[in-house]
Structure formats: structure tokens, C-alpha cells
Amino acid sequence: MISPAEYEARLERARAMMRSQELDAIVVTAEANLRYFTGHAPHMYVSPTRPWFAVLPLAAEPVALIPGMGRADMARDCWFSRIETWPSPRPRDEGVTALARLLLDSPRRFGRIGFELGPETRLGMPAADFLRLLELMKPALTAVDCSSILRTLRAIKSDAEVKLIRTAIDAAQAAFDDVPKLARTGMTEHELYRAFQVRLLTAGAERVPYVAIGSGFGGYDSIVRGPTSRKLGRGDILGIDTGATVSGYWADFNRNYALGEPQAAAVAAYRTLWRAQDAALAALRPGMTANQLWRVMAEQVGLDGTAVGRMGHGIGLDYTEPPSNHPDDATVLEAGMVLTLEPSLVYRAEDETGPVERFMALEEDLLLTADGPCLLTRRAPPELVVIADA
């Protein structure tokens, strides 16, 4: 669990950056950011009816401004002493004037308020309400992007955060270990998908917000899809990616399996991906940039092999977080970051119609330490796993 002291330290680090960016407060609305600062993540984020706000002033107490129905849960989990509510739903004023008043009443030095506006953010409120808030804040306060503060803070994981990610990873590992028992030719992707989700839960995942599955003769063609009614058959390559959480912290890695003897091209593709990770693990040190890490892997798989556009990313309270292992991302990798290594490539297999393009990815999760990478996943074997009796 995350301690109250850690939550206070998060706020203090945020305030140091707010000071240097000349912000009087930041307002967070996204589920991951609300949880990061308050310690509470309302389950009701699956409903777009009600927004949830945390206001973090530079020079005053933090405030959770939330729908009335959420008070008991927020009070139980959140270390803030100020929790304010409005009667919701109230679509004509869904917390907007209350938020404006709170910001206008807070200590003012710079006249600037930070919001989640930049890359890889989503505002957790209707856009029209945000535009109205800007009007209500005028002329005293202007809104600026604070996503760099959130990105910087959240990128470096504490020991407690790593422990939660590890717990999610261990559950996923146990579920992957059982796939050779669960996957049988003749069953549909849907059936395996259900069985795998069940196994994730019984192995210790709290929730299973994401599982992707792909299968196909000679290989699959997507690692981000839901299940279909396709039946698994001999000669298939099966890929499963997850997607399990513990206290909001994600595991994200995948595994590949051959159902019966695989085609040589699939075996070779897998070896290439494994070698690319090997090269990345050998090269990775704090101070390296995300695009340097990308290049180490890309040189192994071929520079045009970036079918998903990047070769890994951060994980934490979001399923994917900055940075991206991508040629355009010059983020300096630091000790304390939790990253995935996810090389992928397109290869040519054969089905009954002739040559076909197939896709493969291989993903591991690691903690970057001062000494280099520490794998959080138990690394996939160097050769494609064959389920001979599937």
C-alpha cells in the first residue's frame, strides 16, 4: 500500500514544479491522476455522468471536489482533510461553478492554473464544461498545460508502487504459465479469453481491464484485439497480452505460443524479438534516452519492423505511460522508471492460400535501477513455446 507520507511527498514534489512553472494550483480529473494524489479511484469512472476533481494549490490545502455520492468512499481512502461535494447528477452545472469558486478563492500569485491538456492526457470532464470553466476563471486566472509535471512525477516509481506492479505481474505470470493447459485446438478465442481472465483473477489480479488475444495459422495479425469466434487450430500461433491491475497499478506483458509444430518463419521471428530484448537489456542504463533504447531493438528487428509504432513504454497507474521507445522520444531514462521492452515485427508465413503477412510482438516489464534493468517479469524462454498436445 501507498503510505500517507508518500502521498504528501508526491504533493510536495508537484508543488516544487508548480513553483518553477509559476502555477497557483493544478487540477486533475483523470482516474490515474486522481488516484495518484488522493489515494482514491472512484469505481464510477466507467460512467461519464459525473466528473471528479482534485485541486492541488501551491499555497493551501489540497481539496477533493467530488459528487456527493462519493463522499464516504473518498473520506475512507483519501488523506486530504478537505473533501467538498456538489449534488450530482446536475448536468447544467456538474461541479463547474464550485470548481471555479474554489480556484478563485485560493491563494493567487501567478494567475495560472495547470490542467491535464497535453500529450497522452484526457480531461475527465465534458469539453464544454472545461470551456465554461475557462470563462468563469477570467480574467483572474488562465489555464495552462501541466502534463509535464504529471509525467515527470509519475514516471519515477517508489518502492511501494513497484511492489504493486510486481503483484499484478506475478498474477499475470501465473496465468501465462497455465496457457499450455488452457489452450486447446477446437476452442474459440472467446472461450480461451474467458478462461484466461478467470485465471488472472484467481492468480491474484484484482481487476482485468485489458486482455488482447490473437491467433492465426502461421501467426496472428494483431496484438490489440478482443476475442473472435475463430477456433484455435494446429499450426496456429497464439498471442495473449494483458492487462491486469492491483490497486490501480498495471502489469503489461504478452506471451506467444505455437499450437503444434510452428512454421520456421514464426520460430525465427520469435528468436529475433528475443535477441532484440537481449540487446536492450544489455545496453539499458540510466541516462540513455528512449529513442536510443528503441534503436538498439530496431537494429535487431529491422528498422521498418515497428508495426505498433514503438517498442515499449512506461507503465504504472495507466496501462501505457510516457516515455515511448520510439525514434522521436528523447526522454532520458532514469532509475525508478518501470518500462516495457516490446519489439515487434511483421514476417512472412504460409497458409493454404500461399504467403501471408503475420505479426509478432514480445514484451517484458522491467524496473530501471542505477545499475541497469531489473526484470519484473520472469523472462520468456529464448525459443517459442510449443504446446505439442494442444
Add this chain to the structure above:
Amino acid sequence: MISPAEYEARLERARAMMRSQELDAIVVTAEANLRYFTGHAPHMYVSPTRPWFAVLPLAAEPVALIPGMGRADMARDCWFSRIETWPSPRPRDEGVTALARLLLDSPRRFGRIGFELGPETRLGMPAADFLRLLELMKPALTAVDCSSILRTLRAIKSDAEVKLIRTAIDAAQAAFDDVPKLARTGMTEHELYRAFQVRLLTAGAERVPYVAIGSGFGGYDSIVRGPTSRKLGRGDILGIDTGATVSGYWADFNRNYALGEPQAAAVAAYRTLWRAQDAALAALRPGMTANQLWRVMAEQVGLDGTAVGRMGHGIGLDYTEPPSNHPDDATVLEAGMVLTLEPSLVYRAEDETGPVERFMALEEDLLLTADGPCLLTRRAPPELVVIADA
């Protein structure tokens, strides 16, 4: 499954409203709206890295504008013939200029483009990117809210949609039926939570994005929370609410259980909620408004008993959809709407410390037909279920 003809009909109905609201196109970005129009819901919505757009012009073909990695899946599921991509991630231009170009190149009559801006919407792209898009659209095009079109379209369910909701409900019903076997004193909420999710999946739910659980001696105090490490005990009231989906369509209803003999106040609270639903089922007819339906229930539970702020809502591709059974919502209820009846109240129980406030809700899902309500859930029994041997 939803037929291609139904997707085409959705677009045609949208176009009729676009014409009357003088819109050249609408752009959707939220998962439920993307699925509603394209037939495809990218699993990657759990990641904030990449946005997904569907552009629905009044006088040209619809276009899915998506990250390159999504092409294979979109092409498989979506009935559009135009699928365009950009290489993503690319945070400096995450589809924004491509979207602007597409809109500027589309047939123009009114110079107005509809976006998801209004109540109970979330834009599925970073706010800064949306503001930049508005600049790129100037002066030819202005952005206006189209949420009323989306709300109107999605509120009336087709037979195929009702069938998917029913399938999700049937899975949840089977899981609820098993709670008397699953729930035992001495187990934690976490343990029951896992077992219940497993049961939902084995009973036919495809995914379980939401389960809330509450327990407490004499009653629980929240129906929207995740599990805690609290151990179930004799004298508890247990409430579980779900939260299961099939092809993106939601079931949302709850059930209450007493572990051993309940306090009289809990028994009475339950009877009151059941009677409130009875009154609502008797009164509900097309043409009634959502606030009239609220009043029928509120009169039974006491007008101040609205602990969650409303007494039910629409369901469909979102866990909660308009309308709200709320005093301020004058939406006319029409045949084809799928609604929940969710009266709730606060009552006074006793624990070892003396009198305590407890909370109870009871929820059913129904299809409104020309003749009145048709329950989709098997209605909860009129008396609180007692698990005598828990």
C-alpha cells in the same frame, strides 16, 4: 450481432439530425460512440497514448481515422470503406492535422462540425489537441456540440442491442444467483469480489469492467466502491452491483443479501425500495418524463432519500447513459429505451456503538415498450434475501 444495415441506418438517422442542426459532419472520439458508428471498439482505449476518430460527413462517406496499429482490427469489424491512418504514437501531431485536413476537404454547406462537448460526454483526445484542431479549422469551420444527436440516437435501442444487453444481464443474473453459495462469513470483500468476477465470466460475460461491493454490520454505506479487506460477518448486509458487458453492451443491476438474521431496519428499507420499484413499474408508460418516474419512486422512499442523486438511468454502450431519473430531467421516456430503476435510501441501523446510518439501493433493468415496462432482469424477491448458513 449488429447488422451492417443497422449501422447504415444509424448513420442515416444521424444525418437527418445533422441536417436540421446545420452540421456538415460530426466527429466522434469516445469508445462507445466509435463502436456505435463503426462497429469496432479498439481495446486500446485503456491507453491514453492514441486517440481514435470517426468522421461522419453529411454528404460524403464516413471515415475511420485511426492509429496505424489499429488498421487490421478496424478493417475486420467496421463497415466503412474508408479507413485512414497516421503513424502513432506521434505526440506532436497525434492525428490532429490529418483530422483537420479531412474535415476541411469534406463537402461544406454550413461550416459547422459537431463534436462530443456536452453533458455526460468525454472527448477521447487531449484537450490541447482539440484546441489546436479548432485553430486549424478556422475560419472555414466552427465546432459545435453534437451531444444531443448522440444522446437521441443511442437512447432508443434496436432489437439487436436489447439482445446483447439481455445476454449481459443473464450472465449477471446467474452470478447473483450463486452469491448465497459464494458468500461466507470470515471471507474478505476482496475474496468475494474475485469469486463474483469469475462467476460473471463463466456465466457468459465477455468482460467485467465494473463490480462494486459493500458490506457492513446492519448495512453498507456505499454501492460504488471497490472491495476492502473487511471480513464478512453475521449480521452484515452485503450489496453487489455490476457491471458486465457483452459486445460492449452493459448490464447494470445490484442485489442485496443479509448474512444471518438481518436487523428490522434493513428488512424495512428493502421492502420500501421494492415497493418503490413496484410503483414505478405500475406507472411507467411511454410519454412519461424521467422526473415523473423519479417522483413515483421518491414518494415511496421519502423525497430526501436520493443518496445517489438519481433513481436510475439509461444503459447501453455506456454503463450509465441519459436520461437520469432525477427531479431536473424532463426527458420524455420513449418505447425502445433501456432504463434502470434504482431507488435508494439511507436508514438507521444499530451496531455495537449505537445507531448508525446505512445505505441501501435496489436496481432492475427494463426495456420500455409501447405497452409499458418489460423487465430484462429477473426481479429481485420482495423480501431481503437471507443467507442463513453464511
